[in-house]
Amino acid sequence: MPDVSITRYDVRPDMGRHLVLDPRSLAYRRRYTGDPIYPTEWAPKVPVLDQQxxxxxGIRTSQLTDGATDDVDALGSCTGNAATVAISVLHTAxxxxxAGLDVADPVAAEAWAIGLYSDATHRDQWHDDAWPTVDCGSSGLGVAKALRQRGLIDQYGHATTAEELCMLLQTGPVLAGLPWYAAWMEPVGQYALLDEIPGWQSSEIAGGHEVCVxxxxxxxxxxxxGLDYERTILRARNSWSSSWGDGGSFRFSLALYQAVRDQADLIQPRLDSSR
Structure with a gap:
Protein backbone atom coordinates (compact mmCIF):
# COMPACT_ATOMS: atom_id res chain seq x y z
CA MET A 1 0.00 0.00 0.00
CA PRO A 2 1.59 3.33 -1.03
CA ASP A 3 1.95 6.16 1.44
CA VAL A 4 -1.26 7.95 0.43
CA SER A 5 -2.65 11.07 2.06
CA ILE A 6 -6.27 10.60 3.14
CA THR A 7 -8.79 13.18 4.34
CA ARG A 8 -12.12 11.64 5.26
CA TYR A 9 -15.41 13.48 5.31
CA ASP A 10 -18.74 12.51 6.77
CA VAL A 11 -20.66 10.43 4.21
CA ARG A 12 -24.19 11.67 3.65
CA PRO A 13 -26.96 10.54 1.29
CA ASP A 14 -26.13 13.47 -0.99
CA MET A 15 -22.32 13.40 -0.89
CA GLY A 16 -19.61 10.86 -0.19
CA ARG A 17 -16.27 11.95 -1.57
CA HIS A 18 -13.02 11.55 0.36
CA LEU A 19 -9.76 13.26 -0.55
CA VAL A 20 -7.16 10.62 -1.41
CA LEU A 21 -3.82 11.75 -2.81
CA ASP A 22 -1.25 9.26 -4.02
CA PRO A 23 2.21 10.86 -4.49
CA ARG A 24 2.77 8.60 -7.48
CA SER A 25 0.00 10.51 -9.26
CA LEU A 26 2.28 13.52 -9.62
CA ALA A 27 4.05 11.64 -12.40
CA TYR A 28 0.78 11.99 -14.36
CA ARG A 29 0.28 15.67 -13.60
CA ARG A 30 -0.56 17.71 -16.70
CA ARG A 31 1.65 20.74 -16.21
CA TYR A 32 0.69 24.08 -17.69
CA THR A 33 3.28 25.15 -20.25
CA GLY A 34 1.90 28.56 -21.17
CA ASP A 35 -0.32 27.47 -24.07
CA PRO A 36 -3.34 29.66 -24.85
CA ILE A 37 -6.45 28.97 -22.80
CA TYR A 38 -9.84 29.43 -24.44
CA PRO A 39 -13.45 29.11 -23.32
CA THR A 40 -14.69 25.59 -24.01
CA GLU A 41 -17.71 23.44 -23.32
CA TRP A 42 -18.27 19.68 -23.24
CA ALA A 43 -21.78 18.26 -23.65
CA PRO A 44 -22.59 15.18 -21.55
CA LYS A 45 -24.78 12.62 -23.28
CA VAL A 46 -26.41 11.49 -20.04
CA PRO A 47 -29.25 13.53 -18.56
CA VAL A 48 -28.80 15.15 -15.16
CA LEU A 49 -28.57 12.36 -12.59
CA ASP A 50 -30.00 12.20 -9.08
CA GLN A 51 -28.31 10.21 -6.32
CA GLN A 52 -31.26 10.99 -4.05
CA GLY A 58 -37.85 3.29 -9.46
CA ILE A 59 -34.32 2.32 -8.46
CA ARG A 60 -34.10 -0.62 -6.05
CA THR A 61 -30.55 -0.80 -4.79
CA SER A 62 -31.16 -4.32 -3.47
CA GLN A 63 -31.37 -5.46 -7.10
CA LEU A 64 -28.33 -3.62 -8.45
CA THR A 65 -25.31 -5.36 -6.96
CA ASP A 66 -24.53 -8.68 -5.35
CA GLY A 67 -24.63 -8.48 -1.58
CA ALA A 68 -27.09 -5.60 -1.26
CA THR A 69 -29.98 -6.58 0.99
CA ASP A 70 -31.96 -3.40 1.57
CA ASP A 71 -33.30 -0.65 -0.63
CA VAL A 72 -31.91 2.77 0.26
CA ASP A 73 -33.38 6.04 -0.92
CA ALA A 74 -30.07 7.84 -1.45
CA LEU A 75 -26.36 7.09 -1.66
CA GLY A 76 -23.15 9.04 -1.24
CA SER A 77 -22.33 7.99 -4.81
CA CYS A 78 -21.19 11.37 -6.15
CA THR A 79 -17.91 9.98 -7.50
CA GLY A 80 -19.76 7.42 -9.62
CA ASN A 81 -22.23 10.04 -10.79
CA ALA A 82 -19.55 12.58 -11.73
CA ALA A 83 -17.51 9.94 -13.56
CA THR A 84 -20.61 8.79 -15.47
CA VAL A 85 -21.04 12.35 -16.74
CA ALA A 86 -17.40 12.50 -17.86
CA ILE A 87 -17.51 9.13 -19.58
CA SER A 88 -20.63 10.14 -21.50
CA VAL A 89 -18.57 12.89 -23.13
CA LEU A 90 -15.67 10.65 -24.11
CA HIS A 91 -17.61 7.81 -25.73
CA THR A 92 -20.27 7.51 -28.40
CA ALA A 93 -23.78 6.54 -27.37
CA ALA A 99 -20.77 -0.87 -21.69
CA GLY A 100 -24.30 -1.07 -20.29
CA LEU A 101 -24.92 2.69 -19.99
CA ASP A 102 -28.17 3.82 -21.61
CA VAL A 103 -27.77 7.58 -22.02
CA ALA A 104 -31.41 8.01 -23.07
CA ASP A 105 -32.80 6.71 -19.76
CA PRO A 106 -31.97 8.76 -16.64
CA VAL A 107 -33.05 5.97 -14.28
CA ALA A 108 -30.91 3.38 -16.04
CA ALA A 109 -28.00 5.83 -16.11
CA GLU A 110 -28.29 6.48 -12.38
CA ALA A 111 -28.37 2.73 -11.70
CA TRP A 112 -25.22 2.36 -13.83
CA ALA A 113 -23.55 5.17 -11.86
CA ILE A 114 -24.34 3.37 -8.60
CA GLY A 115 -22.63 0.26 -9.95
CA LEU A 116 -19.59 2.36 -10.84
CA TYR A 117 -19.62 3.82 -7.33
CA SER A 118 -19.60 0.27 -5.96
CA ASP A 119 -16.54 -0.50 -8.09
CA ALA A 120 -14.84 2.66 -6.82
CA THR A 121 -15.39 1.71 -3.18
CA HIS A 122 -13.66 -1.61 -3.87
CA ARG A 123 -10.77 0.13 -5.63
CA ASP A 124 -10.28 2.42 -2.61
CA GLN A 125 -8.16 -0.08 -0.73
CA TRP A 126 -7.32 2.33 2.08
CA HIS A 127 -10.50 1.43 3.94
CA ASP A 128 -12.14 -1.86 4.85
CA ASP A 129 -15.74 -1.05 3.82
CA ALA A 130 -17.41 -1.09 0.41
CA TRP A 131 -20.81 -0.66 -1.18
CA PRO A 132 -22.71 -2.86 -0.77
CA THR A 133 -23.52 -2.85 1.98
CA VAL A 134 -21.80 0.12 3.61
CA ASP A 135 -22.31 3.55 2.03
CA CYS A 136 -18.72 4.40 2.83
CA GLY A 137 -17.99 6.97 0.14
CA SER A 138 -15.13 6.85 -2.33
CA SER A 139 -12.57 9.08 -4.01
CA GLY A 140 -11.84 10.61 -7.38
CA LEU A 141 -8.79 8.39 -7.54
CA GLY A 142 -10.86 5.30 -6.78
CA VAL A 143 -13.45 5.99 -9.47
CA ALA A 144 -10.73 6.77 -12.03
CA LYS A 145 -9.19 3.37 -11.28
CA ALA A 146 -12.62 1.78 -11.65
CA LEU A 147 -13.09 3.37 -15.08
CA ARG A 148 -9.72 2.11 -16.20
CA GLN A 149 -10.39 -1.38 -14.84
CA ARG A 150 -13.59 -1.45 -16.91
CA GLY A 151 -11.64 -0.46 -20.02
CA LEU A 152 -13.56 2.79 -20.41
CA ILE A 153 -10.46 5.00 -20.27
CA ASP A 154 -6.83 4.57 -21.22
CA GLN A 155 -5.39 6.70 -18.44
CA TYR A 156 -6.12 9.63 -16.16
CA GLY A 157 -4.19 12.81 -15.55
CA HIS A 158 -4.03 15.17 -12.60
CA ALA A 159 -3.95 18.91 -12.11
CA THR A 160 -2.88 20.81 -9.01
CA THR A 161 -3.18 24.47 -10.08
CA ALA A 162 -5.87 26.73 -11.54
CA GLU A 163 -3.93 27.03 -14.78
CA GLU A 164 -3.60 23.27 -15.09
CA LEU A 165 -7.34 22.86 -14.54
CA CYS A 166 -8.07 25.28 -17.38
CA MET A 167 -5.55 23.50 -19.59
CA LEU A 168 -7.17 20.12 -18.96
CA LEU A 169 -10.55 21.55 -19.91
CA GLN A 170 -9.19 22.30 -23.37
CA THR A 171 -9.22 18.55 -24.05
CA GLY A 172 -12.14 17.19 -22.01
CA PRO A 173 -14.19 17.34 -18.80
CA VAL A 174 -12.53 17.12 -15.40
CA LEU A 175 -13.59 15.41 -12.18
CA ALA A 176 -13.36 17.85 -9.28
CA GLY A 177 -13.43 16.71 -5.68
CA LEU A 178 -14.33 19.59 -3.38
CA PRO A 179 -14.99 20.31 0.27
CA TRP A 180 -18.69 21.18 0.09
CA TYR A 181 -19.77 24.07 2.30
CA ALA A 182 -23.22 24.12 3.88
CA ALA A 183 -23.98 27.47 2.25
CA TRP A 184 -23.58 25.89 -1.18
CA MET A 185 -26.46 23.47 -0.77
CA GLU A 186 -28.64 25.73 -2.92
CA PRO A 187 -27.12 28.39 -5.20
CA VAL A 188 -28.85 31.75 -5.03
CA GLY A 189 -30.40 32.49 -8.41
CA GLN A 190 -30.31 30.44 -11.56
CA TYR A 191 -26.96 31.75 -12.79
CA ALA A 192 -25.31 32.70 -9.51
CA LEU A 193 -21.77 31.71 -8.72
CA LEU A 194 -21.05 29.78 -5.58
CA ASP A 195 -18.67 32.68 -4.87
CA GLU A 196 -21.66 35.03 -4.55
CA ILE A 197 -23.40 33.09 -1.78
CA PRO A 198 -23.03 35.29 1.31
CA GLY A 199 -20.86 33.95 4.10
CA TRP A 200 -19.98 30.64 2.46
CA GLN A 201 -16.43 30.78 3.83
CA SER A 202 -17.71 30.85 7.42
CA SER A 203 -20.31 28.11 6.97
CA GLU A 204 -19.41 24.60 8.01
CA ILE A 205 -18.11 21.99 5.60
CA ALA A 206 -21.04 19.64 5.08
CA GLY A 207 -18.94 16.91 3.49
CA GLY A 208 -16.83 16.00 0.50
CA HIS A 209 -18.42 16.12 -2.94
CA GLU A 210 -17.42 15.08 -6.47
CA VAL A 211 -18.68 16.94 -9.53
CA CYS A 212 -17.81 17.01 -13.21
CA VAL A 213 -16.49 20.30 -14.60
CA GLY A 226 -1.80 35.96 -15.92
CA LEU A 227 -5.28 34.54 -15.51
CA ASP A 228 -7.73 36.72 -13.63
CA TYR A 229 -9.00 34.15 -11.16
CA GLU A 230 -12.02 36.17 -10.03
CA ARG A 231 -13.36 36.68 -13.58
CA THR A 232 -12.50 33.26 -15.03
CA ILE A 233 -15.65 31.17 -14.65
CA LEU A 234 -16.26 27.42 -14.77
CA ARG A 235 -19.46 25.37 -14.91
CA ALA A 236 -19.88 21.95 -13.29
CA ARG A 237 -22.59 19.28 -13.44
CA ASN A 238 -23.96 18.11 -10.11
CA SER A 239 -25.97 14.94 -9.40
CA TRP A 240 -28.86 16.28 -7.34
CA SER A 241 -31.50 16.35 -10.15
CA SER A 242 -32.22 18.94 -12.81
CA SER A 243 -34.29 20.98 -10.34
CA TRP A 244 -31.12 21.92 -8.42
CA GLY A 245 -29.11 25.00 -9.41
CA ASP A 246 -29.13 25.91 -13.08
CA GLY A 247 -30.73 22.80 -14.52
CA GLY A 248 -28.53 20.61 -12.36
CA SER A 249 -25.31 22.61 -12.83
CA PHE A 250 -23.54 25.43 -11.00
CA ARG A 251 -20.77 27.92 -11.61
CA PHE A 252 -17.70 28.97 -9.69
CA SER A 253 -14.61 31.04 -10.30
CA LEU A 254 -10.97 30.12 -10.28
CA ALA A 255 -10.71 32.32 -7.19
CA LEU A 256 -13.04 29.95 -5.34
CA TYR A 257 -10.98 26.97 -6.48
CA GLN A 258 -7.87 28.72 -5.13
CA ALA A 259 -9.64 29.26 -1.81
CA VAL A 260 -10.41 25.54 -1.34
CA ARG A 261 -7.45 24.13 -3.24
CA ASP A 262 -5.83 22.51 -0.22
CA GLN A 263 -8.87 20.21 0.10
CA ALA A 264 -9.57 19.76 -3.62
CA ASP A 265 -8.36 17.29 -6.21
CA LEU A 266 -8.66 17.34 -10.00
CA ILE A 267 -8.59 14.24 -12.21
CA GLN A 268 -9.22 14.00 -15.93
CA PRO A 269 -10.26 10.61 -17.33
CA ARG A 270 -8.74 10.25 -20.78
CA LEU A 271 -9.56 8.14 -23.81
CA ASP A 272 -6.60 8.55 -26.13
CA SER A 273 -7.04 5.46 -28.27
CA SER A 274 -9.70 5.37 -31.00
CA ARG A 275 -12.99 3.61 -30.32
Missing amino acids: NLIAQ GSLAT TALEHVAYLPTG
Whole structure:
Protein backbone atom coordinates (compact mmCIF):
# COMPACT_ATOMS: atom_id res chain seq x y z
CA MET A 1 0.00 0.00 0.00
CA PRO A 2 1.59 3.33 -1.03
CA ASP A 3 1.95 6.16 1.44
CA VAL A 4 -1.26 7.95 0.43
CA SER A 5 -2.65 11.07 2.06
CA ILE A 6 -6.27 10.60 3.14
CA THR A 7 -8.79 13.18 4.34
CA ARG A 8 -12.12 11.64 5.26
CA TYR A 9 -15.41 13.48 5.31
CA ASP A 10 -18.74 12.51 6.77
CA VAL A 11 -20.66 10.43 4.21
CA ARG A 12 -24.19 11.67 3.65
CA PRO A 13 -26.96 10.54 1.29
CA ASP A 14 -26.13 13.47 -0.99
CA MET A 15 -22.32 13.40 -0.89
CA GLY A 16 -19.61 10.86 -0.19
CA ARG A 17 -16.27 11.95 -1.57
CA HIS A 18 -13.02 11.55 0.36
CA LEU A 19 -9.76 13.26 -0.55
CA VAL A 20 -7.16 10.62 -1.41
CA LEU A 21 -3.82 11.75 -2.81
CA ASP A 22 -1.25 9.26 -4.02
CA PRO A 23 2.21 10.86 -4.49
CA ARG A 24 2.77 8.60 -7.48
CA SER A 25 0.00 10.51 -9.26
CA LEU A 26 2.28 13.52 -9.62
CA ALA A 27 4.05 11.64 -12.40
CA TYR A 28 0.78 11.99 -14.36
CA ARG A 29 0.28 15.67 -13.60
CA ARG A 30 -0.56 17.71 -16.70
CA ARG A 31 1.65 20.74 -16.21
CA TYR A 32 0.69 24.08 -17.69
CA THR A 33 3.28 25.15 -20.25
CA GLY A 34 1.90 28.56 -21.17
CA ASP A 35 -0.32 27.47 -24.07
CA PRO A 36 -3.34 29.66 -24.85
CA ILE A 37 -6.45 28.97 -22.80
CA TYR A 38 -9.84 29.43 -24.44
CA PRO A 39 -13.45 29.11 -23.32
CA THR A 40 -14.69 25.59 -24.01
CA GLU A 41 -17.71 23.44 -23.32
CA TRP A 42 -18.27 19.68 -23.24
CA ALA A 43 -21.78 18.26 -23.65
CA PRO A 44 -22.59 15.18 -21.55
CA LYS A 45 -24.78 12.62 -23.28
CA VAL A 46 -26.41 11.49 -20.04
CA PRO A 47 -29.25 13.53 -18.56
CA VAL A 48 -28.80 15.15 -15.16
CA LEU A 49 -28.57 12.36 -12.59
CA ASP A 50 -30.00 12.20 -9.08
CA GLN A 51 -28.31 10.21 -6.32
CA GLN A 52 -31.26 10.99 -4.05
CA ASN A 53 -34.92 9.93 -4.17
CA LEU A 54 -33.86 6.60 -5.64
CA ILE A 55 -37.02 4.70 -4.73
CA ALA A 56 -39.22 7.38 -6.30
CA GLN A 57 -37.13 7.01 -9.45
CA GLY A 58 -37.85 3.29 -9.46
CA ILE A 59 -34.32 2.32 -8.46
CA ARG A 60 -34.10 -0.62 -6.05
CA THR A 61 -30.55 -0.80 -4.79
CA SER A 62 -31.16 -4.32 -3.47
CA GLN A 63 -31.37 -5.46 -7.10
CA LEU A 64 -28.33 -3.62 -8.45
CA THR A 65 -25.31 -5.36 -6.96
CA ASP A 66 -24.53 -8.68 -5.35
CA GLY A 67 -24.63 -8.48 -1.58
CA ALA A 68 -27.09 -5.60 -1.26
CA THR A 69 -29.98 -6.58 0.99
CA ASP A 70 -31.96 -3.40 1.57
CA ASP A 71 -33.30 -0.65 -0.63
CA VAL A 72 -31.91 2.77 0.26
CA ASP A 73 -33.38 6.04 -0.92
CA ALA A 74 -30.07 7.84 -1.45
CA LEU A 75 -26.36 7.09 -1.66
CA GLY A 76 -23.15 9.04 -1.24
CA SER A 77 -22.33 7.99 -4.81
CA CYS A 78 -21.19 11.37 -6.15
CA THR A 79 -17.91 9.98 -7.50
CA GLY A 80 -19.76 7.42 -9.62
CA ASN A 81 -22.23 10.04 -10.79
CA ALA A 82 -19.55 12.58 -11.73
CA ALA A 83 -17.51 9.94 -13.56
CA THR A 84 -20.61 8.79 -15.47
CA VAL A 85 -21.04 12.35 -16.74
CA ALA A 86 -17.40 12.50 -17.86
CA ILE A 87 -17.51 9.13 -19.58
CA SER A 88 -20.63 10.14 -21.50
CA VAL A 89 -18.57 12.89 -23.13
CA LEU A 90 -15.67 10.65 -24.11
CA HIS A 91 -17.61 7.81 -25.73
CA THR A 92 -20.27 7.51 -28.40
CA ALA A 93 -23.78 6.54 -27.37
CA GLY A 94 -23.20 3.19 -29.07
CA SER A 95 -20.03 2.35 -27.17
CA LEU A 96 -21.69 3.47 -23.94
CA ALA A 97 -24.62 1.14 -24.65
CA THR A 98 -22.13 -1.69 -25.15
CA ALA A 99 -20.77 -0.87 -21.69
CA GLY A 100 -24.30 -1.07 -20.29
CA LEU A 101 -24.92 2.69 -19.99
CA ASP A 102 -28.17 3.82 -21.61
CA VAL A 103 -27.77 7.58 -22.02
CA ALA A 104 -31.41 8.01 -23.07
CA ASP A 105 -32.80 6.71 -19.76
CA PRO A 106 -31.97 8.76 -16.64
CA VAL A 107 -33.05 5.97 -14.28
CA ALA A 108 -30.91 3.38 -16.04
CA ALA A 109 -28.00 5.83 -16.11
CA GLU A 110 -28.29 6.48 -12.38
CA ALA A 111 -28.37 2.73 -11.70
CA TRP A 112 -25.22 2.36 -13.83
CA ALA A 113 -23.55 5.17 -11.86
CA ILE A 114 -24.34 3.37 -8.60
CA GLY A 115 -22.63 0.26 -9.95
CA LEU A 116 -19.59 2.36 -10.84
CA TYR A 117 -19.62 3.82 -7.33
CA SER A 118 -19.60 0.27 -5.96
CA ASP A 119 -16.54 -0.50 -8.09
CA ALA A 120 -14.84 2.66 -6.82
CA THR A 121 -15.39 1.71 -3.18
CA HIS A 122 -13.66 -1.61 -3.87
CA ARG A 123 -10.77 0.13 -5.63
CA ASP A 124 -10.28 2.42 -2.61
CA GLN A 125 -8.16 -0.08 -0.73
CA TRP A 126 -7.32 2.33 2.08
CA HIS A 127 -10.50 1.43 3.94
CA ASP A 128 -12.14 -1.86 4.85
CA ASP A 129 -15.74 -1.05 3.82
CA ALA A 130 -17.41 -1.09 0.41
CA TRP A 131 -20.81 -0.66 -1.18
CA PRO A 132 -22.71 -2.86 -0.77
CA THR A 133 -23.52 -2.85 1.98
CA VAL A 134 -21.80 0.12 3.61
CA ASP A 135 -22.31 3.55 2.03
CA CYS A 136 -18.72 4.40 2.83
CA GLY A 137 -17.99 6.97 0.14
CA SER A 138 -15.13 6.85 -2.33
CA SER A 139 -12.57 9.08 -4.01
CA GLY A 140 -11.84 10.61 -7.38
CA LEU A 141 -8.79 8.39 -7.54
CA GLY A 142 -10.86 5.30 -6.78
CA VAL A 143 -13.45 5.99 -9.47
CA ALA A 144 -10.73 6.77 -12.03
CA LYS A 145 -9.19 3.37 -11.28
CA ALA A 146 -12.62 1.78 -11.65
CA LEU A 147 -13.09 3.37 -15.08
CA ARG A 148 -9.72 2.11 -16.20
CA GLN A 149 -10.39 -1.38 -14.84
CA ARG A 150 -13.59 -1.45 -16.91
CA GLY A 151 -11.64 -0.46 -20.02
CA LEU A 152 -13.56 2.79 -20.41
CA ILE A 153 -10.46 5.00 -20.27
CA ASP A 154 -6.83 4.57 -21.22
CA GLN A 155 -5.39 6.70 -18.44
CA TYR A 156 -6.12 9.63 -16.16
CA GLY A 157 -4.19 12.81 -15.55
CA HIS A 158 -4.03 15.17 -12.60
CA ALA A 159 -3.95 18.91 -12.11
CA THR A 160 -2.88 20.81 -9.01
CA THR A 161 -3.18 24.47 -10.08
CA ALA A 162 -5.87 26.73 -11.54
CA GLU A 163 -3.93 27.03 -14.78
CA GLU A 164 -3.60 23.27 -15.09
CA LEU A 165 -7.34 22.86 -14.54
CA CYS A 166 -8.07 25.28 -17.38
CA MET A 167 -5.55 23.50 -19.59
CA LEU A 168 -7.17 20.12 -18.96
CA LEU A 169 -10.55 21.55 -19.91
CA GLN A 170 -9.19 22.30 -23.37
CA THR A 171 -9.22 18.55 -24.05
CA GLY A 172 -12.14 17.19 -22.01
CA PRO A 173 -14.19 17.34 -18.80
CA VAL A 174 -12.53 17.12 -15.40
CA LEU A 175 -13.59 15.41 -12.18
CA ALA A 176 -13.36 17.85 -9.28
CA GLY A 177 -13.43 16.71 -5.68
CA LEU A 178 -14.33 19.59 -3.38
CA PRO A 179 -14.99 20.31 0.27
CA TRP A 180 -18.69 21.18 0.09
CA TYR A 181 -19.77 24.07 2.30
CA ALA A 182 -23.22 24.12 3.88
CA ALA A 183 -23.98 27.47 2.25
CA TRP A 184 -23.58 25.89 -1.18
CA MET A 185 -26.46 23.47 -0.77
CA GLU A 186 -28.64 25.73 -2.92
CA PRO A 187 -27.12 28.39 -5.20
CA VAL A 188 -28.85 31.75 -5.03
CA GLY A 189 -30.40 32.49 -8.41
CA GLN A 190 -30.31 30.44 -11.56
CA TYR A 191 -26.96 31.75 -12.79
CA ALA A 192 -25.31 32.70 -9.51
CA LEU A 193 -21.77 31.71 -8.72
CA LEU A 194 -21.05 29.78 -5.58
CA ASP A 195 -18.67 32.68 -4.87
CA GLU A 196 -21.66 35.03 -4.55
CA ILE A 197 -23.40 33.09 -1.78
CA PRO A 198 -23.03 35.29 1.31
CA GLY A 199 -20.86 33.95 4.10
CA TRP A 200 -19.98 30.64 2.46
CA GLN A 201 -16.43 30.78 3.83
CA SER A 202 -17.71 30.85 7.42
CA SER A 203 -20.31 28.11 6.97
CA GLU A 204 -19.41 24.60 8.01
CA ILE A 205 -18.11 21.99 5.60
CA ALA A 206 -21.04 19.64 5.08
CA GLY A 207 -18.94 16.91 3.49
CA GLY A 208 -16.83 16.00 0.50
CA HIS A 209 -18.42 16.12 -2.94
CA GLU A 210 -17.42 15.08 -6.47
CA VAL A 211 -18.68 16.94 -9.53
CA CYS A 212 -17.81 17.01 -13.21
CA VAL A 213 -16.49 20.30 -14.60
CA THR A 214 -17.93 20.51 -18.11
CA ALA A 215 -17.19 24.06 -19.24
CA LEU A 216 -14.77 26.93 -19.00
CA GLU A 217 -17.35 29.59 -19.67
CA HIS A 218 -15.28 32.73 -19.49
CA VAL A 219 -11.54 33.37 -19.53
CA ALA A 220 -10.16 36.69 -18.30
CA TYR A 221 -6.57 37.91 -18.04
CA LEU A 222 -4.85 40.43 -15.82
CA PRO A 223 -2.90 43.32 -17.37
CA THR A 224 0.25 41.44 -16.38
CA GLY A 225 -0.80 38.51 -18.57
CA GLY A 226 -1.80 35.96 -15.92
CA LEU A 227 -5.28 34.54 -15.51
CA ASP A 228 -7.73 36.72 -13.63
CA TYR A 229 -9.00 34.15 -11.16
CA GLU A 230 -12.02 36.17 -10.03
CA ARG A 231 -13.36 36.68 -13.58
CA THR A 232 -12.50 33.26 -15.03
CA ILE A 233 -15.65 31.17 -14.65
CA LEU A 234 -16.26 27.42 -14.77
CA ARG A 235 -19.46 25.37 -14.91
CA ALA A 236 -19.88 21.95 -13.29
CA ARG A 237 -22.59 19.28 -13.44
CA ASN A 238 -23.96 18.11 -10.11
CA SER A 239 -25.97 14.94 -9.40
CA TRP A 240 -28.86 16.28 -7.34
CA SER A 241 -31.50 16.35 -10.15
CA SER A 242 -32.22 18.94 -12.81
CA SER A 243 -34.29 20.98 -10.34
CA TRP A 244 -31.12 21.92 -8.42
CA GLY A 245 -29.11 25.00 -9.41
CA ASP A 246 -29.13 25.91 -13.08
CA GLY A 247 -30.73 22.80 -14.52
CA GLY A 248 -28.53 20.61 -12.36
CA SER A 249 -25.31 22.61 -12.83
CA PHE A 250 -23.54 25.43 -11.00
CA ARG A 251 -20.77 27.92 -11.61
CA PHE A 252 -17.70 28.97 -9.69
CA SER A 253 -14.61 31.04 -10.30
CA LEU A 254 -10.97 30.12 -10.28
CA ALA A 255 -10.71 32.32 -7.19
CA LEU A 256 -13.04 29.95 -5.34
CA TYR A 257 -10.98 26.97 -6.48
CA GLN A 258 -7.87 28.72 -5.13
CA ALA A 259 -9.64 29.26 -1.81
CA VAL A 260 -10.41 25.54 -1.34
CA ARG A 261 -7.45 24.13 -3.24
CA ASP A 262 -5.83 22.51 -0.22
CA GLN A 263 -8.87 20.21 0.10
CA ALA A 264 -9.57 19.76 -3.62
CA ASP A 265 -8.36 17.29 -6.21
CA LEU A 266 -8.66 17.34 -10.00
CA ILE A 267 -8.59 14.24 -12.21
CA GLN A 268 -9.22 14.00 -15.93
CA PRO A 269 -10.26 10.61 -17.33
CA ARG A 270 -8.74 10.25 -20.78
CA LEU A 271 -9.56 8.14 -23.81
CA ASP A 272 -6.60 8.55 -26.13
CA SER A 273 -7.04 5.46 -28.27
CA SER A 274 -9.70 5.37 -31.00
CA ARG A 275 -12.99 3.61 -30.32
